[in-house]
Amino acid sequence: MTVLEFRLSPAALRALGDYVQETGLGVDEAADTLLIAGVGRLPTERREPSSMSGYGASKDRFLELLMSIGSVSDACHALCISEGLPYGWARTDLEFARAFDQARVTLRERRKADRLEALAV
Numbered sequence: 599m600t601v602l603e604f605r606l607s608p609a610a611l612r613a614l615g616d617y618v619q620e621t622g623l624g625v626d627e628a629a630d631t632l633l634i635a636g637v638g639r640l641p642t643e644r645r646e647p648s649s650m651s652g653y654g655a656s657k658d659r660f661l662e663l664l665m666s667i668g669s670v671s672d673a674c675h676a677l678c679i680s681e682g683l684p685y686g687w688a689r690t691d692l693e694f695a696r697a698f699d700q701a702r703v704t705l706r707e708r709r710k711a712d713r714l715e716a717l718a719v
Contacts, residue, residue: 657694660684664701668708 656677663673664684674681688695 640646657684657697661697661701664698665704668705670702695705 649659656679660673660677663676664670667673667676670683670684674684684698688698
């Protein structure tokens with residue numbers, strides 16, 4: 599069974615509570631019903647970026663992990679995010695796109711240097 603967790607805004611919590619009372623469903627069933635019925639995702643709480651870079655703490659953490667791990671896939675797995683999410687961030691956030699591109703260039707250069715060093719030995 600897949601478990602999804604949402605951080606709901608106070609308004610979304612009230613709406614979900616009202617729906618539970620109206621239908622008599624449990625909270626989990628009500629949330630599933632709302633999502634399946636095409637209401638879409640329940641509105642989540644918006645949080646301001648908490649990093650000094652201006653593009654968000656999760657993006658910063660992703661870039662840190664990418665540079666230390668060396669793989670987009672593994673960095674995403676470590677953060678429990680979709681592998682497509684960083685590419686989505688890059689499409690909508692120019693500052694992140696530049697940092698992401700630079701990180702990938704740096705990693706390619708690092709891998710190339712490691713291969714050349716291995717050949718020299």
